[in-house]
Amino acid sequence: MVSVRLVAIKARLAPSFSNGFLLGLQRNPRISIRCFSNMSPPSKAVVYEQQGPPDEVTRVIDLPPVEIRENDVCVKMLAAPINPSDINRIEGVYPVRPPVPAIGGYEGVGEVQSLGSAVRGLSPGDWVIPSPPSFGTWQTYIVKEESAWHKINKDIPVEYAATVTVNPLTALRMLEDFNKLNSGDAIVQNGSTSIVGQCIIQLARIRGIHSINLIRDRVGSEEVKERLKKLGADEVYTESQLDVKNVKSLLGGLPEPALGFNCVGGNSASLVLKFLRQGGTMVTYGGMSKKPVTASTSSFIFKDLALRGFWLQKWMTSERAKDCRPMIDYLLDQVHRGKLKYEMELVPFDDFHGALDKAIGKLGSHPKQVLSF
Numbered sequence: 001m002v003s004v005r006l007v008a009i010k011a012r013l014a015p016s017f018s019n020g021f022l023l024g025l026q027r028n029p030r031i032s033i034r035c036f037s038n039m040s041p042p043s044k045a046v047v048y049e050q051q052g053p054p055d056e057v058t059r060v061i062d063l064p065p066v067e068i069r070e071n072d073v074c075v076k077m078l079a080a081p082i083n084p085s086d087i088n089r090i091e092g093v094y095p096v097r098p099p100v101p102a103i104g105g106y107e108g109v110g111e112v113q114s115l116g117s118a119v120r121g122l123s124p125g126d127w128v129i130p131s132p133p134s135f136g137t138w139q140t141y142i143v144k145e146e147s148a149w150h151k152i153n154k155d156i157p158v159e160y161a162a163t164v165t166v167n168p169l170t171a172l173r174m175l176e177d178f179n180k181l182n183s184g185d186a187i188v189q190n191g192s193t194s195i196v197g198q199c200i201i202q203l204a205r206i207r208g209i210h211s212i213n214l215i216r217d218r219v220g221s222e223e224v225k226e227r228l229k230k231l232g233a234d235e236v237y238t239e240s241q242l243d244v245k246n247v248k249s250l251l252g253g254l255p256e257p258a259l260g261f262n263c264v265g266g267n268s269a270s271l272v273l274k275f276l277r278q279g280g281t282m283v284t285y286g287g288m289s290k291k292p293v294t295a296s297t298s299s300f301i302f303k304d305l306a307l308r309g310f311w312l313q314k315w316m317t318s319e320r321a322k323d324c325r326p327m328i329d330y331l332l333d334q335v336h337r338g339k340l341k342y343e344m345e346l347v348p349f350d351d352f353h354g355a356l357d358k359a360i361g362k363l364g365s366h367p368k369q370v371l372s373f
């Protein structure tokens with residue numbers, strides 16, 4: 001209880017703190033204490049009071065009930081992933097991050113538990129996702145206005161509903177928003193085992209677009225290649241396989257790609273560039289190796305390559321959030337029809353720190369960790 005009080009006190013000083021309880025206190029401390037008629041259940045949350053190494057600064061605490069106002073919806077969270085950007089926010093190295101103290105997480109799915117008196121569009125039992133995604137999904141109950149939630153079909157596994165917004169939507173937008181691709185064209189990417197990478201393979205395949213995929217060297221790389229090929233990858237290479245004079249000799253019958261995607265940086269990004277055709281574009285959207293992107297002088301002079309970037313959080317303004325909802329529904333429909341799948345591991349919320357250790361790479365490569373509440 002001492003820690004809750006500490007967080008609550010600090011939150012009064014941090015107006016944009018996203019937890020409903022603390023916002024309730026800020027709105028009107030007296031009302032939130034008196035109004036017991038429509039209150040959420042108490043919540044359990046992953047909180048950090050300062051930025052730093054996620055395994056050191058996060059802890060799970062209990063938060064008291066919050067008031068559910070007339071336009072509010074109280075959602076019992078079902079699942080929420082640990083994404084690389086969540087880690088970076090806690091580390092304090094992400095450009096936009098909530099002020100501390102903060103609750104972790106940015107996307108997820110929940111079930112409507114109870115409603116304010118003026119809510120008309122949702123019913124208890126509906127599945128909803130925060131739309132646009134927003135800070136603070138690593139907690140068992142969230143109270144937000146009805147307009148902040150997007151109702152989705154319940155015909156897919158909960159872990160897909162929890163993860164659809166950040167990674168699949170990024171894959172979809174990057175395939176659409178840069179060079180115009182036609183059926184028969186090819187793309188090249190690194191980080192192909194990531195969820196974004198797996199989605200790029202499958203969403204490209206749906207459009208008749210071939211993919212050339214780079215993965216890190218690892219024990220069991222043949223199995224990983226087979227798995228990605230089952231998803232629709234045309235070619236999969238480990239980085240060491242590309243240590244050849246002319247990578248294009250490996251293209252076989254595939255066309256030279258006009259578009260490349262980079263979420264790794266360093267040598268892996270240079271390999272993506274080597275595959276691109278004259279006038280091609282490489283879009284950087286992640287920096288998993290924490291190494292810079294370097295491009296040879298000749299790639300600009302003789303190939304006229306373009307280097308671009310994509311950031312979903314900037315792309316998804318609040319005005320755009322409503323336009324995104326049909327895209328989310330499209331992606332969930334692809335999941336429902338078995339055309340979009342990716343590896344995940346559902347982990348009980350009680351084992352948050354075990355999941356976190358896997359997500360930050362302490363225990364080698366692991367599938368996406370998704371907290372199950």
Ligand SMILES: NC(=O)c1ccc[n+]([C@@H]2O[C@H](COP(=O)([O-])OP(=O)(O)OC[C@H]3O[C@@H](n4cnc5c(N)ncnc54)[C@H](OP(=O)(O)O)[C@@H]3O)[C@@H](O)[C@H]2O)c1
Nearest residue numbers: 084170193194195196216263285286288289310311312365
């Ligand atoms: N810009 C945006 O708007 C946006 C949106 C979504 C995601 N992202 C970024 O996209 C990337 C992938 O996200 P995700 O959630 O799809 O990933 P994920 O499923 O959590 O998978 C992590 C990926 O990173 C690779 N990786 C981890 N450490 C690495 C290292 N030191 N060097 C090279 N590769 C490493 C892993 O490769 P192994 O299989 O070899 O371990 C795996 O492919 C992240 O950088 C994320 O921040 C950006």
